[in-house]
Structures are given as structure tokens and as C-alpha cells.
Amino acid sequence: MVKLTIDDIPVEVPKGTTILQAARLIGGDVTPPAMCYYSKLKTSGGYCRTCIVKVEQGSEKDPRPIPKPVASCRTEVAEGMVVRNITSPENLEARAGVVELLLVNHPLDCPVCDQAGECHLQDLAYENGKEETRYEFERREFEPIDIGDKIKLHMNRCIMCFRCVKVADQITDGRCHGVINRGDAAEISTYIEKAIDNDFSGNVIDVCPVGALTDRTFRFKSRVWYTKPVDAHRDCSKCCGKVRLWNQGEEVLRVTARKDQWGEVMDNEDGSTAWICNDCRFDKKHIKDWTVEGPSEINRHSVISANHYDTLRNIKADTLRMLGGKPHGEKVDLGIGALDPNNQHKQ
Amino acid sequence: MSRKLLLKNDHIPGIAALKTYKENGGYTAMEKALKTMSPEALLEEVKTSGLRGRGGAGFPTGMKWSFLAKPEGVPRYLVVNADESEPGTFKDRYLMERIPHLLIEGMVISSFSLGANSAYIYVRGEYFYVSRILEQAIEEAYASGLLGKNILGTGYDLDIYVQIGAGAYICGEETALLESLEGKRGNPRIKPPFPAIAGLYGCPTVVNNVETIAAIVPIIEMGGAEYAKIGIGRSTGTKLISASGHINKPGVYEIEMGLPVEEFIYSEEYCGGIKGGRKMKAVVAGGSSVPILPTELILKTAAGEPRLMSYESLGDGGFITGTMLGSGGFIVMDEDTSIVKNLYTFSRFYHHESCGQCSPCREGTGWMEKILHKILEGKGTLKDIDLLWDIQSKIEGKTICPLGEAAAWPVAAAIRHFRPEFEAYVTNPESIKDVKHYYRLNPTV
Numbered sequence: 033m034v035k036l037t038i039d040d041i042p043v044e045v046p047k048g049t050t051i052l053q054a055a056r057l058i059g060g061d062v063t064p065p066a067m068c069y070y071s072k073l074k075t076s077g078g079y080c081r082t083c084i085v086k087v088e089q090g091s092e093k094d095p096r097p098i099p100k101p102v103a104s105c106r107t108e109v110a111e112g113m114v115v116r117n118i119t120s121p122e123n124l125e126a127r128a129g130v131v132e133l134l135l136v137n138h139p140l141d142c143p144v145c146d147q148a149g150e151c152h153l154q155d156l157a158y159e160n161g162k163e164e165t166r167y168e169f170e171r172r173e174f175e176p177i178d179i180g181d182k183i184k185l186h187m188n189r190c191i192m193c194f195r196c197v198k199v200a201d202q203i204t205d206g207r208c209h210g211v212i213n214r215g216d217a218a219e220i221s222t223y224i225e226k227a228i229d230n231d232f233s234g235n236v237i238d239v240c241p242v243g244a245l246t247d248r249t250f251r252f253k254s255r256v257w258y259t260k261p262v263d264a265h266r267d268c269s270k271c272c273g274k275v276r277l278w279n280q281g282e283e284v285l286r287v288t289a290r291k292d293q294w295g296e297v298m299d300n301e302d303g304s305t306a307w308i309c310n311d312c313r314f315d316k317k318h319i320k321d322w323t324v325e326g327p328s329e330i331n332r333h334s335v336i337s338a339n340h341y342d343t344l345r346n347i348k349a350d351t352l353r354m355l356g357g358k359p360h361g362e363k364v365d366l367g368i369g370a371l372d373p374n375n376q377h378k379q
Numbered sequence: 380m381s382r383k384l385l386l387k388n389d390h391i392p393g394i395a396a397l398k399t400y401k402e403n404g405g406y407t408a409m410e411k412a413l414k415t416m417s418p419e420a421l422l423e424e425v426k427t428s429g430l431r432g433r434g435g436a437g438f439p440t441g442m443k444w445s446f447l448a449k450p451e452g453v454p455r456y457l458v459v460n461a462d463e464s465e466p467g468t469f470k471d472r473y474l475m476e477r478i479p480h481l482l483i484e485g486m487v488i489s490s491f492s493l494g495a496n497s498a499y500i501y502v503r504g505e506y507f508y509v510s511r512i513l514e515q516a517i518e519e520a521y522a523s524g525l526l527g528k529n530i531l532g533t534g535y536d537l538d539i540y541v542q543i544g545a546g547a548y549i550c551g552e553e554t555a556l557l558e559s560l561e562g563k564r565g566n567p568r569i570k571p572p573f574p575a576i577a578g579l580y581g582c583p584t585v586v587n588n589v590e591t592i593a594a595i596v597p598i599i600e601m602g603g604a605e606y607a608k609i610g611i612g613r614s615t616g617t618k619l620i621s622a623s624g625h626i627n628k629p630g631v632y633e634i635e636m637g638l639p640v641e642e643f644i645y646s647e648e649y650c651g652g653i654k655g656g657r658k659m660k661a662v663v664a665g666g667s668s669v670p671i672l673p674t675e676l677i678l679k680t681a682a683g684e685p686r687l688m689s690y691e692s693l694g695d696g697g698f699i700t701g702t703m704l705g706s707g708g709f710i711v712m713d714e715d716t717s718i719v720k721n722l723y724t725f726s727r728f729y730h731h732e733s734c735g736q737c738s739p740c741r742e743g744t745g746w747m748e749k750i751l752h753k754i755l756e757g758k759g760t761l762k763d764i765d766l767l768w769d770i771q772s773k774i775e776g777k778t779i780c781p782l783g784e785a786a787a788w789p790v791a792a793a794i795r796h797f798r799p800e801f802e803a804y805v806t807n808p809e810s811i812k813d814v815k816h817y818y819r820l821n822p823t824v
Contacts, residue, residue: 077569078569078737078779079736079737079738079779080737080738081737081738081739081777081778082738084777099776100776100777101776101777103569103779106569126773126777129739129769129772129773129777130738130739130773130777132773133738133739133742133743133746133770133773133774134738134742136742136743136745136746137742137745166766167746169746169749169753191738192735192736192738192741194736210564211564211735213735214547214549214732214733214734214735215730215731215732215733215734215735215741215744215745216730216733216735216741216742216744216745217735218734218735218741
């Protein structure tokens with residue numbers, strides 16, 4: 033086991049653990065945000081640079097600091113390491129810089145984006161970004177394309193996290209999906225817009241941290257916060273069949289994999305990842321197809337939880353917006369957190 | 380007259396051919412190394428010589444070699460970085476097209492010391508004709524038993540392959556080079572692991588610059604201790620400098636480390652002074668990514684000492700008043716040069732060459748280019764200069780590979796040393812009369 037401290041909080045983890053994983057064990061504010069790292073996908077991480085931390089002391093043996101900020105998702109811990117995340121103003125400033133740069137070419141079309149409300153970039157910008165952009169030039173633009181009849185690719189919104197590329201490489205059969213071009217002209221693409229055609233391709237939607245890859249069967253059906261998530265399962269010959277249904281009344285609007293507090297697809301009991309197949313995701317849209325287990329556990333900070341908690345049931349969304357000082361269409365979760373007397377940063 | 384080690388036979392006609400090369404003492408160092416020395420002894424010689432990487436970073440070569448992992452049953456590789464993509468640098472091209480056998484000889488000695496049986500030369504796409512020269516030289520070497528199985532009857536086998544890149548700046552970064560060599564998209568890898576542990580095809584690999592490997596030959600010829608006597612302090616030996624810009628005699632020069640910068644620029648033996656007798660304004664001393672320095676700081680350090688051509692002297696004062704020796708791409712600018720336009724050109728280059736893998740570089744390089752273009756158009760504000768400064772600070776040190784720094788440093792240095800010029804562009808649009816030129820250069824904006 034290796035001992036280290038993150039923001040002065042001691043933690044003990046097995047050798048080979050990354051700083052980010054160690055921080056997730058502590059949880060709460062000290063956990064750096066991760067846009068590209070995905071613990072269930074090999075070789076993911078290191079690209080977005082939002083998880084950067086300052087290493088004040090490299091290890092007990094070699095106490096020198098690491099001169100540059102490191103990507104916590106790809107840096108292994110060392111005995112006696114001293115890591116600073118939120119206790120280093122310098123580090124927070126650097127992260128704010130990364131967030132600003134990530135938004136430079138992002139269209140900020142949240143009002144018409146299906147991902148709004150469960151978008152990691154929204155959360156990131158809300159928690160780490162600046163109020164306004166200093167970018168005044170035209171943003172790069174791509175036409176949205178259909179990759180297959182079930183998945184929409186909005187390249188404008190993409191932050192090049194490479195997660196979907198790793199899904200295509202690691203869990204679907206055959207490589208069908210990659211990156212073309214270079215620099216800020218780089219784009220995710222299938223080979224000459226060829227359809228993604230295999231049983232697990234829908235998982236690229238679940239791993240996408242932004243609204244670049246969305247479910248065409250759910251397109252413009254509802255804002256996510258007007259749907260109610262329940263956990264359900266069915267016997268599926270292709271996948272584990274454990275899913276999350278997003279319902280409005282009796283109607284199943286969307287099916288996704290179940291996600292944990294880090295926004296990653298959960299594990300099965302046997303330790304494998306509960307990826308779901310396209311049959312479950314796109315074709316089983318009747319409540320009768322499923323055995324419903326009960327309401328999903330949703331982070332109560334999330335806008336999705338807004339309509340599902342007793343303490344908040346009687347408070348109208350508009351009041352919340354007013355209290356949070358947020359204009360219509362923006363996230364309201366600050367208001368919820370402030371209103372909840374039991375809010376102890378539970379994840 | 381400065382001592383020459385790499386280019387000492389450069390003047391001999393036909394030195395590119397094996398026969399002429401051998402007649403002039405070629406392949407004797409290799410014979411000495413393979414027949415009389417052990418790999419460990421060779422490594423010791425290189426360490427003693429104090430040779431430092433000539434590609435730009437100046438990392439001690441002997442130390443790099445000693446980091447090479449040597450697990451049982453796993454092949455090791457030597458990869459020669461002949462991508463030479465740093466703007467202002469053309470010394471490797473010169474060396475390879477003039478004396479290709481020097482590189483091959485250096486590669487055999489180095490591979491023998493490292494225990495590699497396959498070595499690669501990764502040549503940039505624009506140097507296609509150079510790859511032909513190298514291939515021809517390699518063929519000659521095979522035919523004479525200097526490469527292949529059982530070299531010179533010593534039982535040592537080595538194959539050398541030439542691979543051509545497709546013209547991406549990023550492929551000069553060692554891990555992107557390895558990716559490209561493996562046939563993948565040339566994206567830098569996330570380190571660690573370093574190539575010395577897991578490099579080409581996941582095997583331990585040493586990646587060295589052409590000039591570094593070529594310098595192994597004189598080191599073995601004269602001995603590491605003798606080589607270390609040349610130069611000054613920790614900058615030992617000789618260095619090839621690619622001199623360009625507003626000088627009377629642009630070209631590739633071999634200098635002894637420690638030569639005063641003033642002598643290099645003004646003496647007849649080297650650059651021969653500034654063209655047309657004009658005054659010098661600034662120098663980029665080590666390829667486009669190192670900080671630009673104004674005349675007073677390139678000739679003398681902040682402390683008033685004469686600036687010398689060495690890693691330490693050029694680096695004196697850090698980035699506040701110093702720069703780097705880098706790859707030796709020495710670009711001289713006269714008094715009529717616009718630093719803002721020059722910076723725009725550099726920024727456009729880095730924007731174009733960013734691989735797009737990590738956010739700060741992908742988004743930041745384009746933003747800086749656009750702001751500089753705006754300033755050149757006469758639409759800039761004083762705020763934009765501060766914004767430029769801020770963006771470069773948000774890129775520097777936050778990226779996977781050094782391209783982020785390479786893009787940020789020139790911006791920082793130009794603003795640090797020439798801020799009044801930027802302000803003039805913003806407040807006095809008269810000074811930007813000939814900006815039209817840049818529309819032609821960059822039709823995409």
C-alpha cells in the first residue's frame with residue numbers, strides 16, 4: 033500500500049493507483065473533474081487536462097515537486113506524495129484556463145442540446161469556469177451527421193475526449209470509428225460516414241461526456257429533468273440487461289446503462305462492466321418489456337433529481353431559478369443544494 | 380579556424396559514396412568499437428564525452444542510453460529522429476545529404492552499445508530525396524558487409540530501415556514519431572512510460588537526433604575524454620548551427636561550443652554580418668520555439684557577460700533575459716523586421732501543426748493565431764496583448780507534449796521583449812500598411 037495526501041487529506045491506496053482514483057476514494061470536492069478519463073476503458077485519459085493537479089512533493093524518496101501540473105488520471109501515486117488540488121489557487125486557475133479553452137469552440141447550444149442537464153461539460157464549466165468568454169472569433173463548425181439510424185454525431189459539441197473511440201476499439205467488434213484531421217480541425221468520424229453497425233455501438237452515447245453523441249430515438253422528446261429514471265432489467269441474450277429507463281408516465285422515452293456517481297457505467301456483480309446492447313437501448317421502449325426495480329439513485333445535486341425529492345416537491349422550479357439567481361434554461365442545482373438542510377455533500 | 384568533427388570531410392567531392400568515405404578514414408571508429416570495445420565501454424565513452432542531445436532538449440546522451448531497460452528476450456531499438464521539423468533548422472538534412480555514411484557508422488556503434496539489432500531512421504516527408512540518399516548509402520554498406528548479419532566478422536547483426544513521415548511537425552516529438560513509425564496516427568503518447576522502457580512496439584527504445592548519433596563517431600575515434608575537452612563547461616564538443624535570416628552568409632556551420640555569439644554573427648568565417656550593413660534587431664537562437672531575444676540580450680547576458688554559443692550561456696537568465704540553444708536553428712532578423720508579423724507566422728505554424736489531442740494546445744494555438752491576425756489587421760486593442768499573454772500562460776506546461784510550450788514560448792518572449800511594437804500596431808494603424816501579404820499566406824482566415 034502507498035500513503036499519500038491529497039489536499040492534506042491522507043489516503044492509502046494500492047501501488048499502481050492513479051492520483052485521480054485515490055482522490056475518488058476520498059470523494060467530494062477534492063476529486064478532480066474528469067472529462068476524458070473513464071475507468072472502464074483502457075488507455076483513456078490524459079487528453080482533456082481538466083484533472084490536472086499540483087504535485088508538491090513527488091515522493092518520500094525524492095521530495096522535489098513535479099515542475100508542471102500533472103494529469104491526475106494518468107499519474108501513479110508514490111509513497112509520501114503530496115498532491116494539491118483545490119487547496120492550490122494556482123491549480124484552480126490553471127484548470128479554469130483549461131475550461132475556458134475547452135469552451136472556445138463549443139457552441140454553447142445547451143438550450144437545444146439533448147445532453148443538457150446531464151452534461152459533464154456543463155457541470156465542469158459551472159464549477160470551474162469563468163462567467164464569460166473572452167473568445168470573440170467564429171467557432172469551428174461541422175454539420176451534424178447520422179452515424180447509423182440510431183446515433184447522431186454533433187461534432188461541434190465534441191471536446192475530443194476519445195472515449196467513444198476507445199469504446200469502438202475495446203467493446204464493439206471491429207474498429208469502425210476514429211479521428212480524422214488534425215488540431216482544432218480534428219473530428220470524430222466513422223470511415224466515410226459509414227454506419228456504426230454492431231450490437232454494442234450504442235454505448236458510445238453513454239460514454240460521451242457532452243452532447244456530441246446522442247440517441248436519435250430520444251432526440252428532442254423531452255428535457256432529461258422532465259423524465260423520471262427507474263432501474264429495470266430484462267433477460268437479454270446479448271448483454272446483462274440491467275438498464276435505466278427514463279420515463280414520462282408509463283412511456284419509456286429513453287434507455288441507458290446505469291451510471292455511478294462519476295458518470296461511468298456501473299459494474300455487474302461479477303466485476304464486468306454493465307454495457308448494454310443496442311436491442312435493449314433502442315428497441316425495448318415499452319414498460320412491459322422490463323421488470324422495474326424502483327427509482328434510480330440520482331445525485332441530489334443533479335438537476336434530474338429536482339422533481340423527485342420530498343423536500344423539494346412543493347417548490348416550483350421557477351422559484352428555484354429565482355433563488356439561484358439563474359436565468360431560465362440554466363442549471364438550477366445550486367438552488368437545490370442551498371435549500372436542502374441535510375446537504376452534507378453526499379454523493 | 381574552429382575545429383571540425385562532423386563536417387571535417389565535407390569539402391571532399393564524392394564523400395557521400397562509401398569508397399570515398401572509407402578512403403578518408405570512414406568506418407574506422409566502427410571497426411574499433413565492434414572489434415576492441417564492449418557495449419559497456421562504449422557507453423562509458425559516451426558518458427565521459429558529455430555529449431548532449433542535439434535535437435533541442437540537450438539531455439545528456441550517455442544518461443539517456445543508461446536508462447534503457449534491458450529485459451531478457453525483448454528486442455531493443457535505436458530510432459534516429461531525422462524529422463527535423465523545427466522551423467529554422469536544416470542541419471540534419473545537410474549532414475544526411477552530404478555525409479550519409481557518418482550517420483550509418485554512428486548508428487552501428489550506437490546500436491552495438493545499446494544491444495539493438497534493428498535501427499530505424501525516421502525522415503520527414505519533405506526530405507523524400509534524402510531518404511533516397513540514405514537508402515543508397517545503406518545498400519552500399521550492406522554490400523560491403525558493414526550492415527546486415529555478422530558485421531565485419533564480429534558476430535554482431537544490425538539492420539537499418541528508413542521510414543518516411545508524412546510531413547507533420549508533431550512527428551518530431553519522440554513518442555509521436557514512434558506512433559507514426561508503428562503506422563498509427565502521429566499523436567504523442569502520455570508519459571510515463573518513457574521510450575527507454577516501452578518505446579517502439581512496446582519495446583525499450585532510444586530515440587536520438589541525427590547529429591547526436593553522428594557525433595558518436597568522433598567520440599569513439601578520439602575518445603570521450605578528448606571530446607569533452609572541446610567546448611565549454613557542460614557544453615562539450617561541436618554543434619551544427621543552421622544560420623538563416625538577414626545575414627550575409629546563411630548556411631550550416633559547425634562551431635565549437637563556447638564561440639561568442641557576436642563572433643558567430645559578424646565574423647567572415649560564419650554568418651558574415653547583417654545583410655546590407657543594416658542593424659540587427661533580434662535573434663531566435665535555437666529554432667522557432669525558443670524565446671526570441673533582442674540584440675542587446677543576444678550579444679550580452681543581463682549581467683553584461685558576452686553571450687556564448689553553449690547550452691548554459693544562451694540559457695543564462697532563464698526565459699526572462701535568456702533563451703535556449705535548442706536545435707541550433709539560428710534565425711537573425713534585421714531592424715526592418717516586424718516582430719508581430721514574425722510571431723504571427725510562427726503562431727500560424729503551431730496552430731496548423733497541433734495534433735488536436737489535448738485541449739489547451741488544440742484550442743489555444745488557434746486562438747492566439749486569430750488574435751495576432753486581428754492585431755495585424757489593425758483591429759486589435761491593448762487588451763488583446765494581455766489576452767495573448769494570458770492564453771500562452773494557460774497552454775504552457777499543461778499539455779501532453781512540448782508542442783504546447785513550443786507554441787507558447789515565442790508568444791511570451793515576443794511580448795516580453797517587444798511589447799511597445801505590439802502596442803504600436805494597436806494604436807498606430809499606419810505601421811501595418813503591407814498587411815495584405817498575410818491574407819495571401821493564410822486564405823483560411
